[in-house]
Amino acid sequence: MISRASFVLLLALALSALPAAAQQGVSDTEIVIGGSNSFSGPLAFTGDQITKFGVDLYFRVVNDAGGIHGRKVRTVYYDDGYRPQDAVANTKKLVEQDRVFAIIIPQGSPPVVATLDYLEENKVPMLFPYQSSPVTRGKRWVLQGMTLSDRSSKMMIDYLAGQRKIKRFAALYQDDEYGKSFLTAFEKDLARFGLKLAAAESVKRGVTDVSAQVAKLQAAKPEVTFLVLVPGPGAQALKERQKIGWTDTIMVSTGPLTDERYLALAGDAAEGVEGLSLWPDPVTSDLPGVKLYREHMLRYHPNNEVNRYSIAGYFAAMLFTEGAKRAGRNLTRESLMTALESIKGYASGILPPITIGPDHETQKQGFWVRVEKGHFKPMTDWLKSE
Amino acid sequence: MTWAALVHVVISGLATGSIYALMAISLVIIYNATRTLNFAQGEMLMVSTFVGWTALQVLDVPLVGALLVAVVASALLGFVLERVVIRHAISATHFDVLIITLGLSLMLRSAAGVAWTHDEFPFPSFFGNRPLVVGPVRVAPVSLGIIGASLALMLALGALFRWTRLGRAMRAVAQNQRAARLMGISVERVYSSSWVIASVVGAVAGVLIAPVIFLSSKMGLVAINGFTAAVLGGFGSMPGAVLGGMLLGVLENLAPLYLPASIKHSVPFLTMITILIVRPGGVLGRVARRKV
């Protein structure tokens, strides 16, 4: 029974795959791209926002305006629940069964790294993975998305130890690749100033209580305490600090954590917190691209609040569209990569002018913010990480 | 590390420990009645807290109202699940029921994600976050409040089991189901009541802990700690569940203070394995040997 059903299925699949196009995933009328992402598991909210409310939002606008050189963009996503082996299976399925042109914004270091070699071997572009560990650097077919942790770290330490002459640092970090890659980078950058982390404490995802870790950090008397966490535990750490009345340290959030949701969770415990912001404020910014993004969200998803996840997906789709436009009607994986590498000073209206070039990094900047009356107030202009 | 800081960390551990204890109690109530593990306990807690929160948002009820809504919703959910799903499977093997509650937990979490998204939300608390200063010691009212409310609920449950007709019936079923049935106790009613009571305890735990770990579709994972707590206390024993919960909460907080980073996260599990091997009946329990 089962095997007969699957044979019929296979036959159908084999037939549908027969007319081989010039470039896989690109037909006369359509470009198919996709990705494995978290729609269940610990990062389900992020996965949902960056894809359906980010990438797809922008492509809807593009498609409604006639598409890219007459081709509409269609997306396919599969859930990996943050499991590397599921990401491998999904990615193979996308490339071999759905015959996608490129992979867009897969999320989380372990699932992303698990698919790196396969995509490189098969020369499939991996566009703007949503993770900050530098493990994805130096690949022919990968274009970075989020500002990588070593660049974030350099901006943060240069600003704090260089400009503000702060000497004593500690870190509360998540016990995974995200936390560890920041920790390594902090240690390296502090060494340039002859400094060291005075204390570093780890927490697990889904932690219920961080009082012990915060008490240990307090005992080390740091002037600045870095928070390399996700919104839940990040807000817990701020509330814990409030509980023990620990006021003589500046809590500083890393780029991936600096967002409005984390502020909402922490409430008044977030007052005075500083951080590196990788995006302009999606709720209040007057930048033309951000205003347009809010307009599009209101038009297509009036019930979905704007946030830094959907804007990241929206921006990724924007860069893809720019690359595909530059590549022209004869769109191939090679021509897309060449076109993306040629982007210089591209004005998105969201981030400062983007130059990609041979290092394949799209986002290399951030600016300093401080929480005042429940909102991030910019403290600096865009910082440099070169 | 000053002793004052240590006091705070221990009290904070007792607060999360009371939540673990409440989770353990819910699990034990259902286990005693039906000899099944309810893997969906955490997700039932999560769903009822979300319902309470929705009442807070939409109907603008006070927090006490939200608590009541959560409790009622939870009781209803427990009742319906037991009647519609579990009751039909109770004649099957326990492994089947295990898979059913696992399936329920997956479904409830996923459904909550569809209904309320997988985002995290702040949840108001009955108790303040800013510390009370007692000499050098700082204590958060929220920790004391959680401990106090949990203890009150535990005492109420203790009274229910000791002095009410239903409580006696539940204890009888826990001891020997066949004998209880012969004595004229409606075992089915005990099943039903057990699910409802366990769900209500879960709802209260949910409303108490949501301000601390935030309201989200993944907050039900706190039930894993409830399992550990129940085992530490000797599965089946109520005082054991309370003690196991408190022990686990404090242990989780002390481990990062005094142990190297490499093993601190394993401490709860290593403790559980050790206790199981050395004293399978838990810290309080007696070893239940199966006789012919």
Next chain:
Amino acid sequence: MRHAALATGAAVVVGWPWAAPRYFVFLASLIAINAIVAIGLNLLSGYTNQLSFGHAGFLAIGAYAAAILTIRAPALPVPAALLLAGLVTAAVGLALGVPCLRLEGLYLAMATLAFGFVVVEAILNLDWLTRGNDGLRVPAARLGPWTLATDTARYYLVVTVAALLIVAAVNITRTRTGRALLAIRESEIAAQASGINLAAYKTLAFVVSAFYTGVAGGLFALVVGFLSPDSFDVFLSVDFVAMIIVGGLGSILGSVVGAALITTLNDSLAGFQNYRPLIFGAILIASMLFMPGGIARALGTIVRPARAAAPPEPPRQGEDR
């Protein structure tokens, strides 16, 4: 009849890579790997009634052992690496099984659950060996002059190993040992009374189960090509338990069918995104409600109604406390 079915099955398995698209070759490898785990778990749970929620931990140990061997000793042939992975895992199984002898039912489930968490923590902290959070990329394994670099090559390796282990499992269950294990499941006390050394057989079941899962872990490492602590979460252990319960406790064929069903289901539901766990959970519940005892028993009802009419008394531990 029986031989014809076997021959057809073998022909399908051998011819699969030539008939099916590449992705389905990969998927079939995953099914075979999960089938090995399911058989291993079933030898423990289905035969001696010891339920484990920690088999993702055994899988991890086998996977990391094989991966580290492949990286550190590239000259080592694959079969040797897999065998060593199985033996290392079996040794851990022995170390866990002996102290767990006193535990039954729920307590054993909790102890093995905790074991799974401890294994993940150990992988994180032994980062000089496992590369911890960074994850471990597994190079293509070598078999004599060949490099197993394609899905098809890996598929043939996996199904060969799976076939050997299935035959071995069927033989185990038919021997004196198998009958002893079954007797233990039906009643430990009766088994003991008939002179079966309970402790020895229960430990043996643990060791064999761990060995199977360790070998499967080695294959997992080669087929997936990347290992990280996130690969081996508690939900994976739950999947394995679901496989044997849906397939049928105490049935080798049931284990294989259960593994195939759960793996295919997980894979085909990935496209439902947010709804994946919802549908998966609903199917699990429905199959338990309408097919208690799993597929093996449901099929048994059709094929052998007389035997299925008297299902074994459900294990209700603690009933007469």
